[in-house]
Amino acid sequence: MVEVPESHPRYESLKTRELLVEGVEKGITSKAGLIAHGRGEMFDYLIGEETIEQAKKAERKAVADMLDAENPVISVNGNVAALVPAAIVSLAERLDAKLEVNLFHRTDERIEKIEKELKENGAKKVYGKKADAKIPGLDHDRGLCDKEGIFSADVVLVPLEDGDRTKALADMGKRTITIDLNPLSRSAKTADITIVDNIVRAVPNMCDCEPFYDDFDDAENLSSILDFMCERLGSLSKDVKK
Numbered sequence: 001m002v003e004v005p006e007s008h009p010r011y012e013s014l015k016t017r018e019l020l021v022e023g024v025e026k027g028i029t030s031k032a033g034l035i036a037h038g039r040g041e042m043f044d045y046l047i048g049e050e051t052i053e054q055a056k057k058a059e060r061k062a063v064a065d066m067l068d069a070e071n072p073v074i075s076v077n078g079n080v081a082a083l084v085p086a087a088i089v090s091l092a093e094r095l096d097a098k099l100e101v102n103l104f105h106r107t108d109e110r111i112e113k114i115e116k117e118l119k120e121n122g123a124k125k126v127y128g129k130k131a132d133a134k135i136p137g138l139d140h141d142r143g144l145c146d147k148e149g150i151f152s153a154d155v156v157l158v159p160l161e162d163g164d165r166t167k168a169l170a171d172m173g174k175r176t177i178t179i180d181l182n183p184l185s186r187s188a189k190t191a192d193i194t195i196v197d198n199i200v201r202a203v204p205n206m207c208d209c210e211p212f213y214d215d216f217d218d219a220e221n222l223s224s225i226l227d228f229m230c231e232r233l234g235s236l237s238k239d240v241k242k
Contacts, residue, residue, distance in 0.1 A: 022082065023081065040181040041181075043181040052228060059206050061193055072097040072154070073099075074099050076088060076099055076128075084203045086121040088118070093122075099126050102144075102150065104142050133146060137168045156176055158177070159179035159180075161187045163185060178195065183225050188222060
């Protein structure tokens with residue numbers, strides 16, 4: 001991995017990109033995952049590359065829901081494994097949640113490499129390799145899952161997720177939580193709770209934050225985030241004109 005000096009003004013962003021490049025080289029992240037990250041990074045600019053109050057509230061509510069769940073599961077794809085392997089394991093421990101690898105570009109080799117990465121970061125058990133169940137309505141490999149994991153879960157955290165699987169899980173009666181920087185994505189609009197934050201901030205936040213048990217309106221929260229983005233763009237436009 002290329003060493004990025006901490007003095008660089010884009011240090012955090014460049015470090016994240018390098019982690020993904022390293023993930024590709026290790027066989028954990030797909031090349032398509034690089035494109036997905038670039039799309040999300042654009043939305044991160046719009047919120048100022050920081051965790052805004054609306055995201056903090058969603059993170060706290062997500063923690064509360066998963067703590068209350070009977071069988072919570074965290075879905076892990078290549079980007080998650082490359083960016084926050086230790087933090088996602090810590091979050092699973094805090095929430096007493098299972099970790100399950102789920103991939104669009106699925107191969108046995110990638111599943112094994114991600115499982116190894118998670119175990120090297122402290123995971124005791126990782127689901128996803130067995131794939132002895134299938135999510136109804138999904139024809140691609142993202143429909144494959146473990147019967148003891150995602151298939152039987154009541155609450156599923158699906159960070160950096162495809163919208164069709166989020167909807168399919170919701171259609172099964174599961175409560176879904178996503179981490180997605182794009183508030184307009186299918187995942188964002190389908191999930192019960194959408195955390196509009198960079199995963200490298202969101203997951204560590206969720207490891208430490210206090211649960212929020214009051215009522216939470218996801219659509220209202222997303223609308224507030226879009227208003228925030230528009231107001232910030234307006235402010236930035238005025239600065240450019242100066």
